[in-house]
Amino acid sequence: MGNVILDVAGVDKNFGGLEALSDINLQIEEGTVNAIIGPNGAGKSTLLNVIVGRLPPTRGHVKFNGHELTGKRPYEINQMGVARVFQTPEIFPDLTLLQNAMVPALAKRDGQFNFKILKSLYHEPDILEEAEHTLKDLDLIQHKDQLASAMSRGDKRRLELAMCLVQHPKLVLLDEPTAGMSRHDTNRTIDLLKNIKERGMTKVIIEHDMHVVFSLADRISVLAQGAIIAQGTPEEVRNDPKVKEAYLGG
Numbered sequence: 001m002g003n004v005i006l007d008v009a010g011v012d013k014n015f016g017g018l019e020a021l022s023d024i025n026l027q028i029e030e031g032t033v034n035a036i037i038g039p040n041g042a043g044k045s046t047l048l049n050v051i052v053g054r055l056p057p058t059r060g061h062v063k064f065n066g067h068e069l070t071g072k073r074p075y076e077i078n079q080m081g082v083a084r085v086f087q088t089p090e091i092f093p094d095l096t097l098l099q100n101a102m103v104p105a106l107a108k109r110d111g112q113f114n115f116k117i118l119k120s121l122y123h124e125p126d127i128l129e130e131a132e133h134t135l136k137d138l139d140l141i142q143h144k145d146q147l148a149s150a151m152s153r154g155d156k157r158r159l160e161l162a163m164c165l166v167q168h169p170k171l172v173l174l175d176e177p178t179a180g181m182s183r184h185d186t187n188r189t190i191d192l193l194k195n196i197k198e199r200g201m202t203k204v205i206i207e208h209d210m211h212v213v214f215s216l217a218d219r220i221s222v223l224a225q226g227a228i229i230a231q232g233t234p235e236e237v238r239n240d241p242k243v244k245e246a247y248l249g250g
């Protein structure tokens, strides 16, 4: 294995009596595309929330490039180069697409997001250029001056992706980036994800639809009832009887 950029070691997460994650061990190699798949309720979003600092683990550690993330605030983790797209889009509906794309770039540069930033958006030529570039990459540039609230669901999800990529993260975590999209929008998003040639960017994509990730991932980890039941290349995972059982509810 090359450089391990993300190391999840012995992570448990309990919600009261429910063990949502149990002894998760996961190593992500720099520059690779990784998928975490599993049925609804398997613990995928919980794992992502633990990694990005939204939820403290009950036990265990998460390290990024050798630095401890456990106990750090989400914005601190973000500034270290970890960006994420949550399952529910988090955009600013009353801002234009261009403003939406500029906000995270400024937040990354300046620290915790401050609404005063909004007044100065157009006094930031570098950030403006970066935001336009990213909107172009995601096929959104033609809508840059429209309000985010006016966009279709698929466009909103791609805007969130833009808000993530504009930060040039080292590691990006996507929670069901194609959820709620039509087949056409799903395929388009998969193609965009494949074509984004961010230098050295490592991707972790959470999906409950196995077929979405087979064409995308170098490695797949399968989560079921809070535990990793299989790990490997798409081919290895596809043929694993434990995986078939988890998906067929066996």
Ligand code: ADP
Pocket (backbone or CB within 6 Å): 015, 018, 020, 038, 039, 040, 041, 042, 043, 044, 045, 046, 047
């Ligand atoms: P997935 O993303 O794989 O569908 P989740 O991580 O959302 O699964 O949920 C895993 C389990 O943890 C589920 O049983 C869910 O109901 C439970 N859970 C998730 N978040 C919370 C929470 N904040 N409080 C209590 N239970 C939760």
Ligand code: MG
Pocket (backbone or CB within 6 Å): 044, 045, 046, 087
């Ligand atoms: Mg989820």
